[in-house]
Amino acid sequence: MNDIIISFITVNYNGLGDTIELITSIKNTIKSISYEIIVVDNGSRKDELTPLKDLFDDVHFIKSEKNLGFAGGNNLGVDIARGKYVFFINNDTYILEDNIKYLIDRLENSEKIGGVSPKILFHEPFNTIQFAGFTPFSKYTIRNSIIGYSKPDNEEYNTAEKTPYIHGAAMIIKKEVIEKVGKMPEIYFLYYEEMDWCEMIKRAGYELWYEPKFIVYHKESRSTGKDSSRKIYYHTRNRLLFTWRNIEYKRRNISILYQLFIANPIHILKYFFRGKFKFSKAIINGALDFITIKNKTSQQ
Secondary structure (H helix, E strand, O other): OOOOOEEEEEEEOOOHHHHHHHHHHHHHHOOOOOEEEEEEEEOOOOOOHHHHHHHOOOOEEEEEOOOOHHHHHHHHHHHHOOOOEEEEEOOOEEOOOOOOHHHHHHHHOOOOEEEEEEEEEEOOOOOEEEEOOEOOOOOOOOOOOEOOOOOEOOHHHOOOEEOOOOOOOEEEEEHHHHHHHOOOOOOOOOOOHHHHHHHHHHHOOOEEEEEEEEEEEEOOOHHHHOOOHHHHHHHHHHHHHHHHHHOOHHHHHHHHHHHHHHHHHHHHHHHHHOOOHHHHHHHHHHHHHHHHHHHHHHHO
């Protein structure tokens, strides 16, 4: 009989030190339930599994020879996960308290609840909110906000509630839900894949929740949100892909036209006149690659 309650899945990509700290925090903190830890090495440049195996002989390890992206790496872990619940957690996070029962209680509170994200705080500055739920996407721009982002943690963010999306840095999903709706879509590679997955889960009739009584600390600093060509490319391409895959027909077409011919040109010109030509090019390439992917997929 399977007595594993939670399968923790984390993806390592050139992040040995962070992964060691995450595993150590789980093993030192979570004592109240049975669990397994699955680490997927997503094509790291150096051999990072050998030192991990030397340190943790009770952790399951999977090696991918190439970087499969956020979804692809996590999906390898799903393939061997034995837990009733699957907890996807970034390797640059850690936990300090064994309050995981609150996540489980929230999931078991209703058959309609498919997934939950905890409160996520920045590692630095400490006690600062990174995630306390999401707002819905705007009707045509397909942009939304993170509730509480960069604000001090206080009572305002201590109420559990439904959220349109859960956060890819820390999200726990019922295994039966994954079996019903399918694994995380791998078309995105980076950014928007968990948002798309949330739409799949909601279309199957499930709710998503924010549960503040369990806290995950994320080493991602507020300053790491700075623009880069890679980030701008994937955000441009994947916002369009998300729109095409998830927005109803009439509004979808208006939104795609808005992004392609209003929003993106504005940002292209903004970066151009600031001398950031790589960023302008990243937007153009992202839009063109969206059109290519859309056309290829439509022909299948």
